Amino acid sequence: MLLIYCPYCEEERSELEFRGAGDAHIARPENIADITDEEFEEYFFLRQNPKGLIFERWRHIHGCGRFFNAARDTVSDRFYTTYKAGEPKPDISDILQSEQNKGAAK
Amino acid sequence: MADQVTASRKAALTARGGSAEAILTPAPAATRISLRAGADALPALSAALGVTLPTRPKTSASSGQRHALWIGPDEWLVFDEGEADLMAAAASSGTLHSAVDISHRNVAVIVSGPGVDVAINSGCPQDLSLPIFPVGACSRTIFGKAEIILFRTAEDQFRVECWRSFSPFVFGLLSEGAADAGH
Numbered sequence: 161m162l163l164i165y166c167p168y169c170e171e172e173r174s175e176l177e178f179r180g181a182g183d184a185h186i187a188r189p190e191n192i193a194d195i196t197d198e199e200f201e202e203y204f205f206l207r208q209n210p211k212g213l214i215f216e217r218w219r220h221i222h223g224c225g226r227f228f229n230a231a232r233d234t235v236s237d238r239f240y241t242t243y244k245a246g247e248p249k250p251d252i253s254d255i256l257q258s259e260q261n262k263g264a265a266k
Numbered sequence: 267m268a269d270q271v272t273a274s275r276k277a278a279l280t281a282r283g284g285s286a287e288a289i290l291t292p293a294p295a296a297t298r299i300s301l302r303a304g305a306d307a308l309p310a311l312s313a314a315l316g317v318t319l320p321t322r323p324k325t326s327a328s329s330g331q332r333h334a335l336w337i338g339p340d341e342w343l344v345f346d347e348g349e350a351d352l353m354a355a356a357a358s359s360g361t362l363h364s365a366v367d368i369s370h371r372n373v374a375v376i377v378s379g380p381g382v383d384v385a386i387n388s389g390c391p392q393d394l395s396l397p398i399f400p401v402g403a404c405s406r407t408i409f410g411k412a413e414i415i416l417f418r419t420a421e422d423q424f425r426v427e428c429w430r431s432f433s434p435f436v437f438g439l440l441s442e443g444a445a446d447a448g449h
C-alpha cells in the first residue's frame with residue numbers, strides 16, 4: 161500500500177484515502193471564448209503521459225477533502241514530493257538531485 | 267374519519283454488539299453541524315458555539331457535551347451530546363460561515379475495550395497507536411467501503427461517526443473486527 165503525504169494533514173496516509181485528479185499546472189486560457197477548437201483541444205484533452213516524472217493533482221477525498229499537487233514517478237509509483245494547491249511547481253532537477261543524494265547516502 | 271397518526275423515530279442502530287475485547291454501543295442521539303468557515307470567522311464562531319474551533323490537523327476541542335473536530339483546513343464537525351441547537355448557535359455568531367444540520371445524516375457507534383484499535387483497523391488503514399492517534403485526536407478516513415470520522419475519546423474508546431445508511435455495514439464490519447480482536 162502506498163503512503164501519500166498530505167500537505168494539509170501534515171501526515172502520511174494510506175492511498176485508500178486519496179483519489180487522483182489528473183495533470184497539475186494546466187492553466188485555463190483566460191480568453192476561453194476566443195480560442196480555436198484546436199487550441200481548446202490542446203488545453204482540454206491533450207496530455208503528455210510521460211514515462212517517469214509527472215506533476216499531478218491529487219485529492220485527500222476521504223480525509224481533509226483538499227486538492228494538492230504531487231510529483232510522482234509513473235514507472236515506480238514513487239511520490240517524490242507533495243505540495244499545497246497554488247504553490248509553484250518545484251524544480252525537477254532539484255527533486256531528482258535530492259533523490260540521487262538520498263540514493264548515494266544509502 | 268382517519269385517526270391522527272403519530273410518527274415515532276426509528277433508530278438506525280439499536281442492539282449492542284462486539285466482543286469482550288471491543289464492545290460496540292450505538293451512541294445516543296446528538297445534534298451535529300458540518301461547519302465551513304474562513305480563519306477570520308473563527309473567534310466569533312468559537313464564542314457563539316462555546317467551544318474553540320481547533321486549527322491543527324487531527325485535533326479536537328471539547329467543552330462539556332459539545333465537541334468540535336478538525337476535519338479539514340476550513341471544515342469542522344461540531345456535535346452536541348445534549349442535543350442543543352447548534353444551527354442557532356452558529357447563526358448567532360453574526361459572521362460569514364456555512365453550517366449544515368447533519369444531526370440525522372450521521373449516526374455514531376461507541377467502540378470501547380482493550381481491542382478497539384484491532385477492531386477498527388480491520389477496515390481502516392490509519393495508525394491508531396497512542397503516540398500517533400492520542401486521546402482527543404480525530405480524523406475523517408475510510409472504513410471498508412464507508413467513509414467514517416474517528417474520534418478517540420479515551421485510550422480504549424473511539425466514537426465512530428458514519429452516514430446513517432452506511433451504519434448497518436459499519437456496525438457489521440466492526441462486529442467482525444471486534445470478534446477478531448479476541449484472537
Ligand SMILES: [Zn+2]
Nearest residue numbers: 166169220224
Ligand atoms: Zn489531508
